[in-house]
Amino acid sequence: MEERITLDYGSGGLRTAELIDRLLVPAFRSEPLAALGDGAVLENRSAPLVFSTDSFVVTPWRFPGGDIGKLAVCGTVNDVCMAGGEPRYLSLSLVIEEGFLLRDLEEIVRSIAREAERAGVSVVTGDTKVVERGKGDGIYLNTSGIGFLRAPGLSRAAIRPGDAVLLSGSAGCHGAAVLMARGELPCEGELLSDCRPLHELSAAVLAAGGVRILRDPTRGGVATTLNEFVEGSGLCIELEEDAVPIDAPVAAACDLLGLDPLYSACEGRLLAIVDPAHAEAALEALRRTEGGEGAAVIGRVTQSRPGCVVLRTALGGARILGKLTGAQLPRIC
Amino acid sequence: MRFDTEFRRPQNAERALAALRELVRETGPIRLMEICGTHTMAIAKAGLRALLPEGLELISGPGCPVCVTPAGAIDWILRLSERPDVILASYGDLLRVPGSVRGDSLLRRRSLGAQVRTVYSPVEALALAAEHPDREVVFLGVGFETTAPGTAACLLEARERGLRNFSVLSLLKRTEPALRALVEAPDFAVDGFLCPGHVAAVTGAQAFAFLPREYRLPAVVAGFEPGDLLCAICRLADMVRRGEPALENEYTRVVTQEGNPAALAAIGCVFTPAAAVWRGLGEIPESGLAPGDAFSPWDAAKKFSFPAGSSAVETPGCRCGAVIRGVARPAECPLFGSVCTPADPVGPCMVSGEGACAAAYRYRNL
């Protein structure tokens, strides 16, 4: 009989200790975690710290190109990176629904460990809770991340007219891949999530210089994130429709369901607003780095329509890309 | 040869747009109506409105199946969703549409525990019924002639397989009676129609021949890529200038004169034309498609006593109806932008991202 998570695993008793000792501590090989204190004692480089947190509730927990564990590492690592930090430490909280397969939990933990190692972060503290059957959706994760600040001053306020807008790869892959995994996309094929840690890409683009602000276009996609850069300001972002890289399967999936890839989430792409004098170097730096081969300059900052993101279409027309209002729903008309 | 991308960027678009400017200077204002929600979306996506000369106005007519579904019908569906034995299967389009009570929609009902499944095809609804023999699966059949054949095929299959827990609430609409009602209204003021290419793929282009023949209105059956749209608009404007209304088929790679006979036969076999209520246009004889008597056991309207008369309820103050007919601009509605916004829509024209009101809201300060 396959081992399943029961309420005992979250009791704080023997089963909990078993989970921690046999699965979690060996997986993460981190000294502060192995000490099993109530908190982790961390090295201090006396640099300002970057601190971020995120919760992960994706259904299904496994999707083409990743799983909830990989996502939980990338999501928080990427937030720290986008804030100009070099990510170092992660916390990990697991909220598991009673009945979840132990084998699946092991797979998720392995995925977290693998991705944390890749991103150069240690899981130093954590917690496990088990909720009654029917009161969770299999598994929820929360991670918080701490990093050392390496690029101070990244902010909306630094954006200037004439700046270039860079995207590190094709838009919308993660959102489309999750739709497919959920069975909401009535098709199958080579549609992989772009989920990946952005520590190398952000380091590369920052080293090229002239970066005003970084952001990873997760929920709401590229269009919504760009709106956050300019809303309420005197600036406008003008995108070139032809310049935005979109993979063929993502375009096909979006055509089929009447969705817009510019509003579909990415989990391994970054948007950078860059001083035009550094734009070429920044683009080259991204393209030389793994995961940034498909980087492109997708538009620029102007003052033509303050507070708006405008897409210049292939036909020569223009449309305003507003923020996403509510989740995109598949449509037939 | 690609059937879509090749049509995205017509070679001589700029020259054609310049010629269009000249043409409108000559004729004065031209008002064209698109009567297909997908045209509305495609026009917005191509940024076409910003390119067209001043004086050439595109009006979004009653072509979004969701926009024309009356508030009363949504109210009834919301009540049906309260039954614990019912699973509703719906296209995503319908989920955010409010009934006559502001903020109440299938999406909200789902959050309260109603069983509402989003489907891409009626075939998925049929599969749901087979999977859940202990539940009543009701497919919310919105759409026009394009969507009707697939809906018919599923009713035929349900009867063949004896799937008694499956039924369809037919909110299907027929294009021609609605167009006639629109054109015959006293306040009608449109110079030509951009006709729906995918409806015509089923009905045949000839289904729109009555527009020039009986009403002297130019009509062009059009595809959905920027090249298709620009070409169709140019053809319509040219017919307006020449004063020679005709039916043209721009979308020849998909649309034939006679349409798809097998699809039309499936519609004819399952449905009979029936009176239907359209939001904004009211009740129009023969403008709906109701399952024939042989399909009564699979007709949700009969199974759950859908009260035909009550579906004419409209939301107080909402002028979506007038907007759909092209006789009011969104900003002329008292609710527009204050009570009714994309985040909290009152009427269907605000629900769809490119509905006339949602588009007008987004561009309101420009």
Place this chain on the structure above:
Amino acid sequence: MCLAVPLKITSIDGKRAVGEAGGLSQTLRVDFLPGLQPGDYVMVHAGFAIQKLTEEQAAENLAAIREALDAL
């Protein structure tokens, strides 16, 4: 009114078929287009093929659009 996409048929089994676009494959119904073969292109709406497409017609269509825009 109705969103539809072009797909290339890769296999057919009675009323059911599999079509492909952009590397994605999708099951669809071909009830209304008798005599389809793998390799044929169809326009698909809500899971049903509603019309068959041919490369010749598409090329003619493209040429006609060019001509119409030039003629204005």
